Amino acid sequence: METAMDLTGWAFWLPLIWAVLIALAVFFYVCMxxxxxxIGILFPFMREKAERDVAVNSVAPVWDGNETWLVLGGGGLLxxxxxxxxxxxxxxxxxxxIMLLGLIFRGVAFEMRFRAENETQQLWWDRAFSWGSMVAAFTQGIALGAFVQGIEVRGRAYAGGWWDWLTPFSVLTGVALVVGYGMLGACWLLWxxxxxxxxxxxxxxxxFALxxxxxxxxxxxxMPFLxxxxxxxxxxxxxxLYALPVPVLVAFLVWRFFHALSRDTGQGGMADAWPFIIALGLFALSYAGLGVSMWPMIVPSAFTIWQAAAPPSSQAFLLVGAAVLIPIILAYTGYVYWLFRGKVTSESGYH
Structure with a gap:
């Protein structure tokens, strides 16, 4: 099928450009x-209300903007x-x-915890925030595992069953993502x-890092046996030989991460930022390893990015919009993170 396709000129480059853009959008979402x-996953380990308030205030300016990348990735795929x-x-x-319901539940709890009339109500909203975060993270991992292990396709349509997504491997990736997000949250708070x-x-x-x-x-x-x-x-x-740099770099970053964590002094500056930066590097390398495994398939063992792509005229039209929209999103996101840089204290508020 692929040999009969015209993969010259823009018919080759447009799907490649869009695959990179969508992959980056998904990666930005996972990181941000x-x-x-x-933070929500770590809530059960924060028994003091004041600690939970500071933890939430540390992400309050950016949390809803972070989800922009999920919309961009899903919309771009469609x-x-x-x-x-x-x-x-x-x-x-x-x-x-279930993931979307978890995100909605978490978003409502995020806002309502600040409107609670007493500490008991706020405690229940804090629990709802934590539960929503865990459910969203776990189901994202489930979806990733189910996608990677393969989707049964017949012709050009899904041919599997309703419960094919639920396997031991997808449960493993679900748990892995919850733990990984917990590590990111802890490193963010550390910073x-x-x-x-x-x-x-x-x-x-x-x-969480271990x-x-x-x-x-x-x-x-x-993965290699899937x-x-x-x-x-x-x-x-x-x-x-081409894939070997990924595990080698992972091993190096793991060493650097625990070295940075053991040397943390709480004095601020880049020393507090390094564990978070290195944790993002571990996520990036894991994502790169997934790309090494799958490339150039967009549906494992079924379709390449070229076979699944829309007509070049549609891709080109959408690319013009993306060329305007993505720099605006990046500029706005960068400005917000810069504006709210620095440590968050108990005096920092969210209204």
Whole structure:
């Protein structure tokens, strides 16, 4: 099928450009919404109301803007790769619907905790915020695992069952993402807070980071056996030479992460920022490893990015809009993060 396609000129480059843009949008979402979901995941470990207030205030200016990238990624997939969207969505209806409900539940709880009339009400809204964060993170991991392990396709349509997304591997990736987001949340608090909450963030970062490293190792060990193409990329020569830098860099960043964490003094500056930056690097390398396994498939073992792409005229038209919209989003996001830079204290408020 692929040899019969015209893959010259823009017919080749437009799907490639859009695949990169959508992949970046999803990665930005995972990083940016990951740490504020991580704040909710860490809520059960913060027994003091004052600590929870500071933790929420640290993400209050940015949390809703972080989800812009999820909309951009999902909308881009629908518009530019409609075949992939039509196959993937029915396969993942249940986890994606639960994820959206979790995000909505969490968003409502985020706002309502500040409107609570007493501490009992606020405690229940805090629990709702935590539960929504955990559900959203877990179902995102479930969807990722179900997608990676393969979707049954017949012709140009999904041919699997309603519960195909629920497997031991997808549950593993669900747990892995919850733990990984918890690590991001702890590192964010380590960077943005001081005093007792900073010290608690350091203590929480250790077990969540160890869990994340274990999850990366376990998922990486299983991945090559999910699809023959994955095994070819990771276990055969000379392909493994191209893939080898990823695990080597992961090992290096793991060492740098725990080194930075052990040397944390709570004095502020870049010393507090390094664990968060390195944690983002671990997520980036894990994402790169996924790309190494899947490329150029947009639906594993079924369709390449070129086979699933919309007509070039549609892609070009949408690319003009993206060329205007994406720089605006990046500029606004960068400005907001710069505007609210620095440590968050108990005097910082959200209204």
């Amino acid at each position: 919404d990951g740490f504020d979901l991580g 518009a530019v790769f409609p075949l992939a969207y039509a196959v993937v969505l029915p396969a993942l209806y249940m986890p994606l619907i 943005k807070t001081e005093g007792p909450l900073h010290r608690r963030a350091v203590r929480l970062a250790w077990p 869990g994340t490293v274990a999850a990366i190792a376990l998922v990486s060990a299983i 699809q023959p193409s994955f095994a070819e990329r990771w276990l055969t020569f000379p392909h493994l």
